[in-house]
Amino acid sequence: MPDLNEQTVRDCLNQHADPETGRPMGSMGQIGDITIDGLKVTATIGLTTHSMPIATDVCNAIESKLTSLTPGTTVSINLVTHQRPPARLGQTGLRVKSVIAVGSGKGGVGKSTVASGIALTLRQMGANVGLMDADVYGPSIPHLLGLSGRPAFAKGEKIEPIFLRDDDDSLFPMPVMSMGFLVAPNEAVIWRGPMLHGSINQFLGMTAWGELDYLVIDMPPGTGDVALTLSQAVPIAGSVVVCTPQEVALLDAVKAIAMFRKVNIPLLGMVENMSGFQCPDCGKSYDIFGKGGARDKAEELAVPFLGALPLNISLRSAGDEGRLSQELLENAAARAPFESIVVSMVQTLASRAAASPPTASLPTL
Structure with a gap:
């Protein structure tokens, strides 16, 4: 099991697919602040309004991915709006x-x-x-x-x-x-x-x-x-x-x-x-x-x-x-x-x- 630290968490989240584009969230600038207090992880995730109807699914998927890093980990997601105008x-x-x-x-x-x-x-x-x-x-x-x-x-x-x-x-x-x-x-x-x-x-x-x-x-x-x-x-x-x-x-x-x-x-x-x-x-x-x-x-x-x-x-x-x-x-x-x-x-x-x-x-x- 990898150590639970900010870089480990960020590396995990960076590759999570943005539901709107399918591209890694890290490359789209959607991963914000990450704090770790013991086994509690708090992460700020940006989601476009296009994807807001499935915000609950996205948060659940991210929580599942992070809790699998280290047994006993609890996750709190701070969801914010990620601005991305349409082409x-x-x-x-x-x-x-x-x-x-x-x-x-x-x-x-x-x-x-x-x-x-x-x-x-x-x-x-x-x-x-x-x-x-x-x-x-x-x-x-x-x-x-x-x-x-x-x-x-x-x-x-x-x-x-x-x-x-x-x-x-x-x-x-x-x-x-x-x-x-x-x-x-x-x-x-x-x-x-x-x-x-x-x-x-x-x-x-x-x-x-x-x-x-x-x-x-x-x-x-x-x-x-x-x-x-x-x-x-x-x-x-x-x-x-x-x-x-x-x-x-x-x-x-x-x-x-x-x-x-x-x-x-x-x-x-x-x-x-x-x-x-x-x-x-x-x-x-x-x-x-x-x-x-x-x-x-x-x-x-x-x-x-x-x-x-x-x-x-x-x-x-x-x-x-x-x-x-x-x-x-x-x-x-x-x-x-x-x-x-x-x-x-x-x-x-x-x-x-x-x-x-x-x-x-x-x-x-």
Whole structure:
């Protein structure tokens, strides 16, 4: 067993992978002060806001690594925010670290609610998040979040998004862009493919998103050409496919998975929405739409299963009333399944980064 001293501890931590990049934390400047008092180790670790949703996992892994150095060692982690701005992404010039597309094979499966829930939960877990409603024909994000207004032009002819803010400003303001801000609620958008393509590119490239850890994109239902437009416009970190448990929804979910694979958008996994209902009066559970179908289909297709979202009356009411953000912030039971999904997503991104960390490139002479 090596002696327990600062250099031994630092050498151990220096090689621990940063979950965002996969590179050693020491090389990224994320290892701070280390103090040792007998067998008690206190270490300051910097973590980017991109990785904050899995902060508990990171701390547990570091504690396990340090306690294995010397029997009887106890570890205390002082977690601080490590500042690392995003680079420009793709031809759009987006300053976003990870773009997440949320899609479904058919409408009516709660895709927009899931996309909003993922974005809100990422934000509530410490990340800087934007939400883009790419469902041009049926934009519902503004209603779910209780947002209204008309985007104005910011400096440099960028479009200023509508921001979701919490009452005490303790969370990052979340920029939101949707066709729902640009057309009246009773008007229909009747566009052919080229106009749809143009609007998606404008939402991506002309919106003043700022610097984000995640941009969550609510896709239109089905397998139209929006996925192709997105795949050509910006590198997408991964996609999430939403479905309900019954077989007819799973048939369409398979098509959505095939679509993402065909346009080379990596799959983060499947989410089963409307997965059972627990009666608040008697406590009995009812599988109204079935249960477990998405998990079985994900295993069959070798796609990660991110989690199940049960039917929740309070969540449904909050969405109808434009209070989805407040409900997820205040209702731990409604938030818990989303937290599990978000942790699984970010863990998958971290695993991919660790398996293939980016390498520094030399400038071309």
